[in-house]
Amino acid sequence: MDNNFKVNMNEYLPLRDVVFNTLRQAILKGELAPGERLMEIQLAEKLGVSRTPIREAIRKLELEGLVLMIPRKGAEVAKISEKSLRDVLEVRRSLEELAIELACQRMTQEDLVQLEQRQEIFCRAIRSGSPMEMAESDEAFHDVIYLSTGNDKLVQMLNNLREQMYRYRLEYIKDADKRQVLMVEHEHILNALKGRNLSEAKLAAREHIDNQEITVSKNIKEQEENILPGRGRR
Structure with a gap:
């Protein structure tokens, strides 16, 4: 995962919302490509947070249709079909x-x-x-x-x-x-x-x-x- 996006902290938002907004923008901008796997550990290390807000953000992105949960593979960025x-x-x-x-x-x-x-x-x-x-x-x-x-x-x-x-x-x-x-x-x-x-x-x-x-x-x-x-x- 060699993307350049990073988390932008906001004192007025809970960490889970900051992480969600960061990942959402990365998907919309194409910094996380369609079909790319979202590895919780790697994303947590990259953004300097624990896995919990990453997991919460991925669930929320799934509800928006931006992320798919694939059996036995995990989460990946949804393709535009x-x-x-x-x-x-x-x-x-x-x-x-x-x-x-x-x-x-x-x-x-x-x-x-x-x-x-x-x-x-x-x-x-x-x-x-x-x-x-x-x-x-x-x-x-x-x-x-x-x-x-x-x-x-x-x-x-x-x-x-x-x-x-x-x-x-x-x-x-x-x-x-x-x-x-x-x-x-x-x-x-x-x-x-x-x-x-x-x-x-x-x-x-x-x-x-x-x-x-x-x-x-x-x-x-x-x-x-x-x-x-x-x-x-x-």
Whole structure:
């Protein structure tokens, strides 16, 4: 295990949360590669902690779909598969459509102003930010829509899906050719919501998700074609 990531201590967080955040970021950034085994002893030594917070973090990462427990082998970083992408996006499409419908009815002027501000931040990130900044600002744009629904249960369900979506969102944004398209898609959603045009807003949101599925599926296939036997296991 020759990764460069290290634990960043935070006096306000319990150690288990610090370790979880460290490993999660390492997976999302690709510092821990898909298929790579997560050895508790090695990770504990690397991060300078005991095995207990490592074990707790791995269990939590498994719940998010970022880690798989393999019988007789232990934990490994989950591969990005077309099926898992399709499963997540099928759920997101349904929830997003409901969120758009409620937002179209309930968004206040303040919500719309905030959505415009988030779009400006997203555009700046596209022009000069890192992939993670782009992914986080993309997420923040959609959060305004979700919160504007006023439906706590829907927001909770979308937040539960957020962690699984983040990896695919990051994979999508890594494709530089699609970044301008993303800005345009956001503009379509924003303008439709401003005009309270439900059919246009739903169509724009659906195209946004469909394009993500097409692009990430293509990336997954290319990675599978290029990967060498045994690569990703260290």
